[in-house]
Amino acid sequence: EVGIIHRDIKPENIMVRSRDGIVKLLDFGVAKLTPSPSADIDTEATTKALLRTDPAVIIGTVSYMSPEQARGLKIDTRTDIFSLGVVAYEMVAGRRPFEAPTAGEVLAAVLDEIEPPPLARFSREVPRELEHIISKSLRKDPEKRYQTIKDMLIDLKDLRSELELQAQLRRSGPVEVRESGVIEKEEMTGAETVHMQVGKTRAESPPHPTSSAEYIVNQVKQRRRGAAITLVLLLAGAV
Numbered sequence: 001e002v003g004i005i006h007r008d009i010k011p012e013n014i015m016v017r018s019r020d021g022i023v024k025l026l027d028f029g030v031a032k033l034t035p036s037p038s039a040d041i042d043t044e045a046t047t048k049a050l051l052r053t054d055p056a057v058i059i060g061t062v063s064y065m066s067p068e069q070a071r072g073l074k075i076d077t078r079t080d081i082f083s084l085g086v087v088a089y090e091m092v093a094g095r096r097p098f099e100a101p102t103a104g105e106v107l108a109a110v111l112d113e114i115e116p117p118p119l120a121r122f123s124r125e126v127p128r129e130l131e132h133i134i135s136k137s138l139r140k141d142p143e144k145r146y147q148t149i150k151d152m153l154i155d156l157k158d159l160r161s162e163l164e165l166q167a168q169l170r171r172s173g174p175v176e177v178r179e180s181g182v183i184e185k186e187e188m189t190g191a192e193t194v195h196m197q198v199g200k201t202r203a204e205s206p207p208h209p210t211s212s213a214e215y216i217v218n219q220v221k222q223r224r225r226g227a228a229i230t231l232v233l234l235l236a237g238a239v
Contacts, residue, residue: 003034005075006239009083010064011090014235023234030059034076062103062110063096067140070110078142081149084239085137088232092130093122097138113140129159130229149239156233163229 006013006025013027060069066082069075089097097116098109116138119131133155139145146152 003077004028005032005034005077006030006080006083007032007069007075008060008064009080009087009239010061011087014087014238016231021234023231023238025238032075062106063098065110066142067111068142070107076142077149078145078147080239081137081146081152082139082142084149084152084236085134087235088134089116089119089138091232092119092126092134093117095122115140127159127163127229129155129162130232133159149236153233153236156229156236160229160233 006028007030008027009025013025015024015026016022017024060083062070064083064086066075066079069079069082086097098106100106100109115135119126119134133152136144137146137152
């Protein structure tokens with residue numbers, strides 16, 4: 001929002017505060033300030049020494065930098081979104097999206113048009129929506145990436161809300177499908193019964209295919225993956 005580009009988002013620069021779980025970004029030593037052209041300028045302000053970099057100079061950590069940053073091109077806040085996508089990918093897959101024996105080969109992989117391996121290859125229980133969010137943040141072309149961190153944060157919050165809703169439905173009482181075509185579900189409190197009108201269902205009918213929402217819920221049973229989603233959400237908020 002204020003035009004600060006961190007330029008070195010990586011696990012070593014991320015701290016989770018133990019007492020309340022707040023995620024903090026550290027080490028703004030190579031951060032770049034890009035003030036808005038419309039910002040008011042105080043002509044009487046004291047001159048400050050700023051870190052200045054020449055064109056084509058690469059600053060950052062190779063494994064986590066965006067293609068435009070690796071090329072030494074002009075960058076904006078979307079480069080941090082790419083770096084955040086690398087961190088999120090590593091949190092879910094247990095490995096970075098671009099890996100190679102040497103830094104030069106890693107740099108080549110970042111600049112290459114080949115996309116990183118699908119997350120499902122390393123974690124079958126990852127929700128499809130989370131895979132899409134991380135994949136979009138890792139687009140090589142900045143114009144196809146998330147344009148603001150707020151957009152990414154909205155998608156992460158929507159995913160969390162959907163997972164929480166589906167988990168709540170799973171904790172509800174058993175569902176009974178009657179011949180009349182009415183579904184009755186007793187809530188855990190027993191205070192009310194939810195009636196939903198559906199098409200007539202016969203007892204001998206085959207079970208309906210699993211919906212995408214049910215699939216997501218089934219795939220996020222493991223506590224570790226749920227924690228990863230929450231941490232990615234908090235980290236996006238910090239960025």
